[in-house]
Amino acid sequence: MTDTFEEKRKDSVGREGTTIGLFFIRLLLNMGGGCGGDSSEEVAVDLGYEPHVLAVDDNLIDRKLVEKLLKNSSCKVTTAENALRALDYLGLGNDTPEGTASKVNLIITDYCMPGMTGYELLKKIKESSVLKEVPVVIMSSENIPTRINECLEEGAKMFMLKPLKQSDVKQLKWNFMKCRD
Amino acid sequence: MDLVQLQRQLVEYRTSLYHEGFLDEQFTQLQELQDENNPDFVVEVVSLFFEDSERLLNELTKALEQQSIDFKRVDAHVHQLKGSSSSIGAQRVQKVCIAFRNYCEEQNVEGCLKCLQQVRHEYSLVKTKLESMFQLEQQILSAGGSIPM
Numbered sequence: 001m002t003d004t005f006e007e008k009r010k011d012s013v014g015r016e017g018t019t020i021g022l023f024f025i026r027l028l029l030n031m032g033g034g035c036g037g038d039s040s041e042e043v044a045v046d047l048g049y050e051p052h053v054l055a056v057d058d059n060l061i062d063r064k065l066v067e068k069l070l071k072n073s074s075c076k077v078t079t080a081e082n083a084l085r086a087l088d089y090l091g092l093g094n095d096t097p098e099g100t101a102s103k104v105n106l107i108i109t110d111y112c113m114p115g116m117t118g119y120e121l122l123k124k125i126k127e128s129s130v131l132k133e134v135p136v137v138i139m140s141s142e143n144i145p146t147r148i149n150e151c152l153e154e155g156a157k158m159f160m161l162k163p164l165k166q167s168d169v170k171q172l173k174w175n176f177m178k179c180r181d
Numbered sequence: 182m183d184l185v186q187l188q189r190q191l192v193e194y195r196t197s198l199y200h201e202g203f204l205d206e207q208f209t210q211l212q213e214l215q216d217e218n219n220p221d222f223v224v225e226v227v228s229l230f231f232e233d234s235e236r237l238l239n240e241l242t243k244a245l246e247q248q249s250i251d252f253k254r255v256d257a258h259v260h261q262l263k264g265s266s267s268s269i270g271a272q273r274v275q276k277v278c279i280a281f282r283n284y285c286e287e288q289n290v291e292g293c294l295k296c297l298q299q300v301r302h303e304y305s306l307v308k309t310k311l312e313s314m315f316q317l318e319q320q321i322l323s324a325g326g327s328i329p330m
Contacts, residue, residue, distance in 0.1 A: 061229050061265045068214050068222065112260065141264050163207050163268045166214070 051177035052076045052102075056086040056109035056121065057139075062162065066108065066139075069169040075177070078102070083109070083116035083124075092128055104134060105177050110162075111140040111147065119151055126155045135176040139164060184326040191317045192329050198314070203307050208270030212330070227311055230269050234304055237262045241297055245290070255293060256285035262300070273303045 053075045055066045063079045070077045080086040086109070087093040091101020107125065109118040116124075118138050125131045135157040140147065148159045157176055160168055182190070198204045215222040237258050244255045263278035265271075277300040284292030318328050 059261060059264050059268070060233055061226060061268050064226055064229060065211075065214075065268055068219070072214065072216075114257070141267060162264070163210070165210055 050074055050076045051105040051173065052078070053106045053108060053177075054078050054080060054086060054089060054102075054104045056080045056083060056107070056113070056118065058082055058110065058113045062110065066164060069164055069166055072166060073169050073173050075173070078104070082113055083118070083121040086121060087124060090125070090128075090131055092124060092131065101130070106135050106137065106172065108137045108139060108172070111138050111151070112142075119147075119154065122151060122154050122156055137172060137176070184321065184324045187317065187321050187324065188326060188329050191314070191321060194314060194317060198310055202272050203310055205270045205272040207268065211269060224315055227269060227315075230265050230271070231308055233265055234262060234274075237265075238297075238301055238304065241300075245293055245297060250288075250290060250293075252285050252288050252293075256282055259285060271304075271307045274300060274307060277303050 053070050055063065055070065055077060057063045057066060057079070058081055060081075063081065067077045067079055078089065080089055084093060086107070089102055090104070090107075109121055111118040113121075118140075122136050122138065125134065125136055132155075136155065137158045137160060138151045138156045139160045139162050141162040143161055151159055158172070160172075195204075199208075211223050211226060219225075240258050241255060241262075244251060244258065259278050259281045263275055263282065266274035266278060277296055281293065281296035281300060284296055321328060
């Protein structure tokens with residue numbers, strides 16, 4: 001991605017016109033404001049890159065909220081109301097038809113869900129050779145240290161307390177949703 | 182009532198809801214999520230909350246009427262209600278749910294029944310107040326004004 005950024009810069013230097021000027025200004029502003037994201041990610045965002053997030057939560061209101069928060073951060077969102085549906089969507093389910101597994105850049109899941117918990121879902125994802133590199137974030141309304149440790153040890157990138165705020169989602173994007181080719 | 186008066190009335194009403202603990206900071210977060218692309222976001226989410234809560238309250242009533250009460254089931258419903266109320270900022274409903282869950286853990290029937298009554302009461306209060314607030318907002322919009330933050 002760094003190569004692309006350099007190429008763009010070389011192209012733009014000699015040109016006139018407001019479009020290129022604006023592009024440059026946005027770049028400069030973004031580079032100033034970012035907290036940890038590298039500049040190639042910023043270019044990708046400007047050019048319309050939308051990370052795809054799978055959000056899993058059995059609570060209807062929470063699903064709607066997390067979806068809005070993610071969309072406000074320019075993410076494409078798919079929601080699932082339980083772990084089994086999520087596994088199916090990811091291609092790990094018993095009922096997934098061949099070749100329909102969907103690619104996601106981040107999975108965010110509630111911990112307390114009926115049937116399979118978010119922790120169990122996390123384990124299944126980490127056991128999969130195809131999906132184990134996808135960052136998984138666990139959310140919960142309860143602040144229980146043993147629960148948090150258990151999830152982090154199993155490979156969750158982060159544990160977040162509900163209700164989520166816009167700043168939480170911004171942080172997620174910066175930390176875990178780097179652009180891929 | 183003219184537009185300015187309506188707007189002032191809304192701000193006062195909203196402030197009182199926070200003051201009296203009906204709403205908390207999370208409701209403000211909800212309002213901040215609303216934008217030109219989703220101008221009805223808050224009303225939509227709150228409507229979902231109303232529907233979902235009514236369903237849960239009915240489930241809770243049924244579960245607590247059983248001869249042999251399944252406290253795990255009761256707790257599961259209260260957990261949902263606690264989650265939703267917390268997510269929209271309905272603080273008083275959330276607080277009763279916390280007490281409710283404790284009674285579930287203790288398998289205390291009387292405690293649970295008392296909490297059910299309380300949570301119904303708090304829910305109906307916050308519902309009425311939010312509906313009044315939305316009505317005021319609608320009046321302002323219809324009069325061509327904008328909703329003060």
